[in-house]
Amino acid sequence: MMHSTTKKRLALTVALMATLASTFTGGSASADPKQLTAFVGTGSDTTQDVMNALAGHSNGFNYTPAQSSVASGQRQLVSFNATNIGTGVSDDCITPKVGGPTFLRPNGSTNGLRALSRAMDGGGWGSPACGGQTDVSGLVDYARSSSPTSNAAATDLTYIPFGRDGVSFAYYRAGGAGGPVTSLTRPQLTSLYTTGSLVVSNGTENVTIIPCGIQTGSGTFTFWNTVHNATATENAATTVCNNLGGTGRVQEHDAAGLKAKGDLAAAGVQVVIGFSAANYIAKSNGVAIGDPASFNVGIGSISDNGAGVNLGNPIAVGTTAPNLAPASTFYSSSIFGRDVYNVLPTAFVTGGGNNDLKTLFVGSTSGVCQSTAIIQRFGYLALGAACGSTSMTGPVRTGNTNA
Numbered sequence: 001m002m003h004s005t006t007k008k009r010l011a012l013t014v015a016l017m018a019t020l021a022s023t024f025t026g027g028s029a030s031a032d033p034k035q036l037t038a039f040v041g042t043g044s045d046t047t048q049d050v051m052n053a054l055a056g057h058s059n060g061f062n063y064t065p066a067q068s069s070v071a072s073g074q075r076q077l078v079s080f081n082a083t084n085i086g087t088g089v090s091d092d093c094i095t096p097k098v099g100g101p102t103f104l105r106p107n108g109s110t111n112g113l114r115a116l117s118r119a120m121d122g123g124g125w126g127s128p129a130c131g132g133q134t135d136v137s138g139l140v141d142y143a144r145s146s147s148p149t150s151n152a153a154a155t156d157l158t159y160i161p162f163g164r165d166g167v168s169f170a171y172y173r174a175g176g177a178g179g180p181v182t183s184l185t186r187p188q189l190t191s192l193y194t195t196g197s198l199v200v201s202n203g204t205e206n207v208t209i210i211p212c213g214i215q216t217g218s219g220t221f222t223f224w225n226t227v228h229n230a231t232a233t234e235n236a237a238t239t240v241c242n243n244l245g246g247t248g249r250v251q252e253h254d255a256a257g258l259k260a261k262g263d264l265a266a267a268g269v270q271v272v273i274g275f276s277a278a279n280y281i282a283k284s285n286g287v288a289i290g291d292p293a294s295f296n297v298g299i300g301s302i303s304d305n306g307a308g309v310n311l312g313n314p315i316a317v318g319t320t321a322p323n324l325a326p327a328s329t330f331y332s333s334s335i336f337g338r339d340v341y342n343v344l345p346t347a348f349v350t351g352g353g354n355n356d357l358k359t360l361f362v363g364s365t366s367g368v369c370q371s372t373a374i375i376q377r378f379g380y381l382a383l384g385a386a387c388g389s390t391s392m393t394g395p396v397r398t399g400n401t402n403a
Contacts, residue, residue, distance in 0.1 A: 034065075039141040039357060040096040042105065043112015044219050046165070047340050048278045049288040051079035058387040059289050065372055066367035072356035077368075079144065082107045082268025093130035096139055103134040107402050108252070110221025112143035112341060113157070117396035120156070121167055121343050128399050134322035142361070143256070143343040146219035146383060147275070148229045151385035151393025158346045159392040160361050161339040162368050163380030166314040167223060168329040169300045170255065170275035170292065172262040173217055180270050185304035186227070186335065192272070193230035196237040208210075212261055212273040213249040214239030219403040220252045223338055226276030238285030241271055253279040255292040275299055277314035277326060278340075284321040288378065293321065297353050324379070331381050340380065341392075342368065363388040 001044040041051060052058035056065040068075040070275070084092045095102045104126040107113040118125040119140040124133030149159055169189065176224040181202045184192075192198045192211045194218040199206050213234065215219040242249050245337035246247070246266040250257040253276055262271040265286050280299045282288035331337045342361055349362060350353045360367045369387035376382055 004395060008205040009113065015119055032063070032074050034074070035078055036098055037073075038076045039360065040139060041077060041079045041096075041142040041144055041342065042096075042115055042140060043082065043084035043343075044109040044144035044340070045107070045265075046218075046220055046279060047144045047163075048079060048081045049279075049282055050163070050375060050380065051144055051286075051342075052081070053078070053374045053378060054368060055079050060289055061287060064371075066360060066371045066374075068367055069355040069359040074361050075356040075360055080105060082112075086305070100135050100139050100336075102130055102132040102402060103136055103139070106143075106219030108215060108221075109147055110122075110130075110222070110397065111141070111147040111217040111399070111402045113145060113397040114399040115140050116143040116157070116343060116345070117398075118400065120396060124400055138273050141344075145341045145343050147222045147338065148341070148392060150222075151395050152392060154395030155346050156396045157343050157392040157394050158349045158390050159341040159343050159394060160388055160390060161341050161383055161392075162339050162387055163378075164331050164337060164376045164383060165340050165380055166277035166326065166333070166337050167220065167227060167274055168277060168330070168336060169272040170258055170280070170297050170300060171270055171272045171300055172209065172255075172297045173270040174262050174265070174293070176202075176207060176268045176270075178202040178207070180298065181207050181209060181300075182298060183301040183303045184272075186229075186302065186306035187304065189228040190230050191226040192394050193237045196232045196240060207268065207270050208266075208271055209270045210241050210265065211238050212241035212258060212271050214252045214274055215249045220274055220276060221261070227336060241265070252276070253283075254289075255283070255290055255295040256298040258297055259295040272300070278378075278379030281315065281324045281326065282377075284324050285377075285379075286322050287318075287366065288342075289295070290322075292300045302330070302336060305333060311336060326379060326381055328381060341382070343394075348394055360387065362390060 053063045054066040091104045094105045106112045113123045119136045122137050125136045126134040171180045181200045197210050240383045244261045285289045302311040311330045316325040316327045319325045364385050364387045366388045372382040
């Protein structure tokens with residue numbers, strides 16, 4: 001009678017021989033890394049960290065990569081950051097596919113959508129620093145976007161949601177006996193982005209608050225304008241902050257950049273800017289770079305959403321870093337909450353074939369949508385059955401370089 005240990009060894013030997021046979025006789029195994037055939041994405045700063053994790057690695061942590069179906073070859077994705085991490089530089093060059101050309105790194109949702117659009121129509125994307133206008137056809141497969149389309153009647157691009165975010169104001173104040181103002185109303189935000197400054201009591205003293213501007217290629221810039229509802233005056237209202245240090249607008253979700261502005265402001269002045277709650281959570285929990293607490297930057301509460309509803313803080317009560325969690329009430333707000341998207345050419349989504357792309361991005365059973373643990377780890381709420389929906393479409397974006 002054969003011993004059980006011998007049986008196990010025999011089974012392992014048979015399995016190993018089968019694997020080797022497959023490898024050397026042209027089976028499903030491949031001699032090349034999966035990343036060489038991965039779908040390439042660029043764009044939103046907001047979702048770059050979670051998409052890096054879905055690609056397999058983010059901020060020193062390894063994750064199980066999202067994949068398309070086994071039948072479609074288990075295609076993976078790669079995601080290029082909006083800026084060169086550690087430098088804040090956005091106008092540097094990337095080479096996303098082996099053997100392909102180098103071109104300008106798209107910074108933010110708008111510019112990711114522009115690069116994807118130029119990959120579709122061959123119109124050229126880039127800057128003189130990266131070799132000029134480059135044909136990026138076949139080099140950009142999807143765009144990250146933290147804001148929805150502004151023209152749902154067009155059908156060139158399909159916006160596929162995969163998580164829910166909340167957006168509030170981040171704040172920093174260098175001095176003052178009573179500290180910063182930590183709660184504002186939507187009407188107060190509208191006033192800030194209309195007049196450029198507002199005096200609000202923190203319970204101990206009156207604090208002058210000035211708003212800072214987000215870089216305009218950002219989807220959060222677009223979304224934040226719908227929150228404060230003062231788009232026409234936003235540029236003038238943020239001039240004082242934007243001029244501090246001569247550095248212009250702040251990269252979205254950059255706590256260090258906000259602190260730098262605040263340290264240059266007049267004594268006791270508080271600076272504020274729109275900030276993704278999911279980003280704040282991910283950075284505070286250490287899964288993304290740039291812990292806001294290390295810069296004394298907080299994220300504020302909304303005591304009135306404009307209709308008398310107190311949304312509170314986007315961070316769930318009772319949670320602390322490194323285990324901060326979203327407040328579902330805040331995230332579910334139709335004003336301060338938003339879905340985040342991966343955007344694909346509609347022809348690829350609705351046309352025949354492309355099962356690798358479809359099973360990776362489309363539908364609640366897709367590789368991305370099934371990666372709920374990763375999505376939630378980065379501060380987003382999972383969308384459930386709504387994840388992977390293809391109901392939202394929009395137009396291609398004009399433009400050949402970063403805004």
